[in-house]
Amino acid sequence: IELWVDASNAPYVLTKPLHESQRLIKENEDGSVIIHIYVIPNYEMERLLLGFGSCLEILKPEGLRNRMKKILQDAISHYDSEKPTEINA
Numbered sequence: 001i002e003l004w005v006d007a008s009n010a011p012y013v014l015t016k017p018l019h020e021s022q023r024l025i026k027e028n029e030d031g032s033v034i035i036h037i038y039v040i041p042n043y044e045m046e047r048l049l050l051g052f053g054s055c056l057e058i059l060k061p062e063g064l065r066n067r068m069k070k071i072l073q074d075a076i077s078h079y080d081s082e083k084p085t086e087i088n089a
Contacts, residue, residue, distance in 0.1 A: 001039060002060040007031030009055045018048060034059070046071075 002025070005013045010033040014024065021038035028034070039045055041064045049056060050071065058065045 001037050001041065001045070001058065001064060003035050003037070003049070004057040004059055005033050005035065005052070006055045009052060019045075041067075 003018075007030055010027075010031055013022075013035065014033065017037075018035075019037040019039055021036075023036045023038075024033060025036055026034040037045075041061070046064075046068065049058065049068065058068050
């Protein structure tokens with residue numbers, strides 16, 4: 001998985017790797033970084049990556065990038081409605 005991490009989170013991700021296989025690919029002039037982690041995409045990794053919100057972007061693989069995009073678009077749609085989702089207890 002290839003990831004872009006913004007400048008504010010790059011120091012954290014570099015000192016506390018997301019996975020033991022993490023490798024730094026590039027440090028950008030703005031302080032952001034591109035890293036690789038060598039894992040098979042899975043539920044736990046998706047949740048970890050989603051936790052970074054807009055501070056992280058999945059660059060590759062395209063399938064995972066598209067899946068995360070759909071998850072985020074679905075999340076936004078909850079906030080676009082005029083009325084919160086009701087919970088029946």
